[in-house]
Amino acid sequence: MILTLNLAVVLAVIIYFRIRRRVQARSRSDQWLTVFIVLIFGVLIAPTEFGQGILDVLGDVVNNISASGSP
Known part of the structure; x- marks a missing residue:
């Protein structure tokens, strides 16, 4: 059996506990x-x-915010 770890998932768990x-x-x-x-x-x-x-x-959020701010 081969076990692989996704580094992004490991870092997400580390970030969660650090935050x-x-x-x-x-x-x-x-x-x-x-x-x-x-x-x-x-x-x-x-x-x-x-x-x-x-x-x-x-x-999309940034475009909507910038569009709402311009006349």
């Missing part, structure tokens, strides 16, 4: 580590269908 912790107990280096992990997660998930769907939704 749940109390903010007051975090050091600056701990915050930067969280930012780095989230950045790597974004790079890994971007080329997937799920990532492209998120990009499309965010693009």
